[in-house]
Amino acid sequence: MTQEPRPTADTVRALVRSLLGEGGPGPAGGPEVRPVAGAAGHTAWWVGDRHVLRLAPDREAAPRRHREPKLRDLVRPHVPVAVPTSLARGEWAPGLPCTLDTRLPGGSAREHTVSAVGETDLAGLLTGLREVPARQAEALGVPRVAPRSLEALRRAAERAVPRLVAAGEFDPARSARLTAAATAQLAAQPGTAVLVHHALTGDHLAVGADGRVRGVLGWADAVLGDPAEDIAALALAVGSPAAVRAATLAGYGARPCLRGLWLARCDAVLRCAAALSGRTPAPPPAHLADQLRHAWEPILLERVTDLREHADARETDARDADARDADARDAGEAPKP
Numbered sequence: 001m002t003q004e005p006r007p008t009a010d011t012v013r014a015l016v017r018s019l020l021g022e023g024g025p026g027p028a029g030g031p032e033v034r035p036v037a038g039a040a041g042h043t044a045w046w047v048g049d050r051h052v053l054r055l056a057p058d059r060e061a062a063p064r065r066h067r068e069p070k071l072r073d074l075v076r077p078h079v080p081v082a083v084p085t086s087l088a089r090g091e092w093a094p095g096l097p098c099t100l101d102t103r104l105p106g107g108s109a110r111e112h113t114v115s116a117v118g119e120t121d122l123a124g125l126l127t128g129l130r131e132v133p134a135r136q137a138e139a140l141g142v143p144r145v146a147p148r149s150l151e152a153l154r155r156a157a158e159r160a161v162p163r164l165v166a167a168g169e170f171d172p173a174r175s176a177r178l179t180a181a182a183t184a185q186l187a188a189q190p191g192t193a194v195l196v197h198h199a200l201t202g203d204h205l206a207v208g209a210d211g212r213v214r215g216v217l218g219w220a221d222a223v224l225g226d227p228a229e230d231i232a233a234l235a236l237a238v239g240s241p242a243a244v245r246a247a248t249l250a251g252y253g254a255r256p257c258l259r260g261l262w263l264a265r266c267d268a269v270l271r272c273a274a275a276l277s278g279r280t281p282a283p284p285p286a287h288l289a290d291q292l293r294h295a296w297e298p299i300l301l302e303r304v305t306d307l308r309e310h311a312d313a314r315e316t317d318a319r320d321a322d323a324r325d326a327d328a329r330d331a332g333e334a335p336k337p
Contacts, residue, residue: 004058005093009033012045012053012092019088019100047100051087055098064220065097067141071219074136075195079128081121082206082215104215109202110290114238115211122213122234122242123249125197126227130250132195134224142195145225147188150262154183157266160273167276170269174296178262186259188226196225200233227252231260236268240297248301257301268295 012033036044036052045053056065069086076083084101092098106112114122138144157175164170197204197219204218231252234243243264244257268291275288 004096007042007045007055007092012047015090015092015098016047016051016053016100019090019098046103050103051100052084052103053098053100055092056096059095061220062095062097063141065099068220069099070140071137071142071222074140075128075132075219078131079216080124081213083219084215084217104206104217106206106208106212106214109205109207109237110287112207112209113211114205114207114213114242118207118211118213119242119246120249122238122246125213125216126230126247126250126252129197129230130194130227134193134195137195137222137224143223144193145196145223147226147228148263150186150259150266151180151183153263153266153270154178154180157269160269163273163276164269169272169276169292175265175269177302178265183262186255186262188228188259189255192227192256193224194227196223196227196229197221197233198223198225198229200230200237202237205237226259228256228260228263231257232263232267235261235264236291236294239294240264241299244299244301254301261295261299261302264295268292 013031016031016033031047033045033047033053035042036046039045041057043055043057045055047053054065054068056062069089072083072086082104084104086099086101088100090098157178161170161172161175165172197216198221199218200216201218204216205213206215206217208214231243231247234246237243240261244261247257247260272288272292
């Protein structure tokens with residue numbers, strides 16, 4: 001197996017200078033560069049204080065990195081938040097593309113809490129993604145992805161819950177609310193595929209100190225698919241109430257909102273259990289705890305939806321009773337209680 005090269009500060013500095021020429025950002029000896037915290041394999045580097053260099057880590061990721069600048073150009077007119085602009089493109093190793101992008105202002109959603117006005121920014125993002133023409137996205141090579149089975153995810157999470165309970169990380173009564181009947185009601189509806197960012201993590205949301213969402217990063221993994229996936233990602237990143245409020249403002253109804261909520265909850269359980277079992281690298285404990293806490297925050301929509309379902313059931317029973325009484329009267333019988 002061919003070992004992929006690993007970028008160093010010297011190679012990144014030389015690469016930036018070759019992309020922009022000797023007059024590029026930074027001092028005459030070369031721009032100041034440092035790896036972005038959390039970027040696996042040093043595949044993202046700050047260049048000065050105004051740019052970021054993103055590197056495809058391997059050949060599997062190369063097509064996505066090639067596609068990303070064009071996809072951002074397609075998305076930009078439709079969304080109310082900033083999307084990075086590419087200043088230069090090239091290859092940092094044979095067959096491995098890179099882009100030098102503008103750095104968006106603000107910190108991450110881990111650093112700043114999204115405000116009520118910031119939720120309207122997220123609503124605008126979700127609305128804009130729905131408006132991106134699917135044919136144009138497909139022409140760029142954005143793949144279509146089938147919706148995940150919430151029932152399969154529920155069963156997997158159900159098996160993982162005892163591991164979290166044993167570690168003192170989870171109340172088993174929570175997961176009992178998601179039944180097989182509920183997952184059937186929350187199945188993805190046909191014909192609802194939209195452009196999905198598919199990686200709306202806290203690190204990919206540029207949030208200002210005022211709580212406004214200033215921009216969105218990380219478009220390489222975008223797909224055409226289930227909009228509930230982005231609602232789920234937002235639930236993990238900024239909390240379930242904020243994610244559902246944003247989705248509701250974007251025009252999504254109870255079904256996709258609740259589907260996104262339960263996708264997030266099952267994902268959080270499975271990721272935490274996998275980390276505890278050692279099968280996958282464990283994220284930082286604080287990050288795990290935040291995801292689990294965010295996903296399982298209660299939302300009003302759950303209670304309202306339950307009430308509506310009960311009210312609908314009562315109305316159906318009343319209509320059935322009225323119909324039986326009418327049939328009885330037509331037959332000359334006494335109405336039944």
